[in-house]
Amino acid sequence: MAERRSVIVGTGSCLPEREVTNAELSTRVDTSDDWIVERTGIRSRRIAAEGETTSTLATVAARHALEAAGVEAGQIGLIIVATATPDYTFPSVATQVQAALGINDCVAFDVQAVCSGFLYALSVADSMMKGGTTDKALVIGAETFSRILDWEDRTTCVLFGDGAGAVVLDAQNGDRGILATRLHADGRHREMLYVDGGPSATGTVGKLRMRGKEVFRHAVVNLADVLVETMDALGLTPSDIDWVVPHQANMRILQGTAKKLGLAPEKVVVTVDRHANTSAASVPLALDEAVRDGRVKQGDMVVLEAMGGGFTWGAAAVRF
Template identity: 60%
Template sequence: MSIFAKIVGTGGYLPPRVVSNDELAAELAQRGIETSDQWIVERTGIRQRHLAAEGVKTSTLATQAAQQALEDAGVSAQDLDLIIVATSTPDYVFPSTACLVQAQLGNVGAAAFDVQAVCSGFVYALSTADAMVRAGRAKKALVIGAEVFSSILDWSDRATCVLFGDGAGAVVLSAESEPGILAAQLNADGSQMGILCAKGNVSHGQVVGDPFLRMDGQAVFKLAVTSLAASAHQVCEQAGVQLSDIDWMVPHQANVRILNFLSRKLGVASEKVVITLDQHANTSAASVPLALNVARRDGRIKAGDLTLLQGVGGGFTWGSILVRS
């Protein structure tokens, strides 16, 4: 009998501090940087973001989201045999953030590791977990996207610091006899690494290189739209479905202009696109699972619906997953 991976629970967590565009603009003005709510909304669609308090780590956000997903699935942490965390802001060099989450959940024995594909991280991690479930190597898997991106932002760079927020989203996968994840398609082009990167690292106790996120916004926009459109067609072809069959599209929440342009390019009605960008900003690897959780909990995504999940980010990485609820 064939084994398939199905999403049986979702969860999300956002730090309690909500920072509106007006509040952020006032804080940046004290640093001599001019911006405004109108400037940010017109260019990005973002109206607010959640920011973690100083000292709060990615594993803390991830664990909160995981606990909600486990409760939603009716699964005990002890039942998990696989934990994957997608993050670009790990607590430590090592151990992995997944191992830290495992300890906080009270699980012992599950395989646990991190995936680093920046804003595509959750799609990469979900595809990895799907493959392990299908291979019979896991029966219950926890997949988390979590970030404290505020820790790597240059708050003197208006082009990037207004874009990002902190948060975590999680899903629980279960081995089932009926398909849940129908198809997955992943890509990368390392030659484009310079358009979105954070090149710093720690060596011999010192920070080497630029530790802050840097981005060429126009280049990212063009590559994101082109790559995600192609990926959507490829994953639908792999699954044997049409784009018109898709009930919901849950793309990485980077910029509302990208989302609008992509939906038009694919011929997907705007009302089928789940957007949380205005409330969460860009939470990198957390953006897709956070948006998925919101749409499941508010009743938009229902049992039997076909949902396209898409991620795109530094690396340059991108990918798509088709999910049947």
């Protein structure tokens, strides 16, 4: 009997209308387009306008994914939103999306693993679906990191953007679907990437702080290792991979990881130049773009990977 798997049957995304270029940022902080592009590969990012929140972006992305999947909102039995920038301390973004979609009752909650959040949420949803919780689920990564940036710190404010991406999962028997996930965390490295506020510690939202060089070094090693671990679990080699959809943090991290694994650069989906780092939203945003422009096709072997503050990191192998 064929194994029950969680198949990605639809993708969707949402980006704020406002685009902020490097040239515009250079009028606000001591930086330049050349400086940002050379160090990060980023040329522009989207910034949420007043009234745009993590939940509104997540809802639009969810609607697009449902439409692509041909699934009615009422068929969804599970919503997981990965985010580090919720609208409120509570209720969760997931329940706000649930209400906006007109779903009266389903399992709905948020996952917080920063940039790795979508991989964590995907793994949790896959496990719950295999356990029989539901046959159809929405997994969303959504962020408004612009709300926690120090806009006077040129080393961090140039790196991030806002957006949301979503996938619809359908439980099916067969060879397609999520084949393996591997997740990790190491809380010893908190000081390298964190937000200096929170409800319990300071009673404030806080601002993002990062030691870029240290994060870069850990990212290349951890991402390469978890990709190898995930491929090894399935007996795969880099030549078996059709597409890598990485967390869009920094062009040099993407290139360094691909080189370390011997992956062809043309197999790596890149959106960081236009979206910057959208944290938990970056993987589903990039995936949606690659699906909609025809690069990712049914039957392709796709590997997703991400690393974020905590540190947390993970990867998933998916047969489309």
